[in-house]
Amino acid sequence: MTSGKFLAVYPQFADVPEDVLAVYLELAVESLDKRRFCEAWEMAVMLFTAHWCELWRAKQPDEIAAGASAGVVSSASVDGVSVSYDTGAVGSEMKGWMAYMLTPYGQEFVTLAKMYGRKGLVVP
Numbered sequence: 001m002t003s004g005k006f007l008a009v010y011p012q013f014a015d016v017p018e019d020v021l022a023v024y025l026e027l028a029v030e031s032l033d034k035r036r037f038c039e040a041w042e043m044a045v046m047l048f049t050a051h052w053c054e055l056w057r058a059k060q061p062d063e064i065a066a067g068a069s070a071g072v073v074s075s076a077s078v079d080g081v082s083v084s085y086d087t088g089a090v091g092s093e094m095k096g097w098m099a100y101m102l103t104p105y106g107q108e109f110v111t112l113a114k115m116y117g118r119k120g121l122v123v124p
Contacts, residue, residue, distance in 0.1 A: 001025055001045050009046055013053045024052040037116050044112055050105035
């Protein structure tokens with residue numbers, strides 16, 4: 001998996017520095033078992049990487065973090081630009097996956113992981 005391939009699918013992460021992106025891609029490639037995900041392994045790597053890049057962006061200065069999300073939106077206002085997230089809105093079937101519920105990419109990753117089984121998902 002290359003950063004170029006990742007950015008072709010997720011161009012919204014072009015603002016993430018190459019070295020940060022490389023760390024998250026390597027973490028995904030080394031952590032996710034190809035045997036578990038089969039033909040969906042690249043998709044799993046991309047979703048995993050997108051999730052961690054989104055969390056990285058959320059910790060950055062306002063101009064980078066502007067597009068970052070942190071959970072399910074529970075309320076919003078327009079003129080005062082206020083958004084509230086409900087991280088408790090996730091059902092008990094996601095127990096143990098809470099960190100992944102903080103971004104839409106993490107939520108997709110968990111859904112994919114659950115489709116491919118619970119045991120042996122991440123290689124230690």
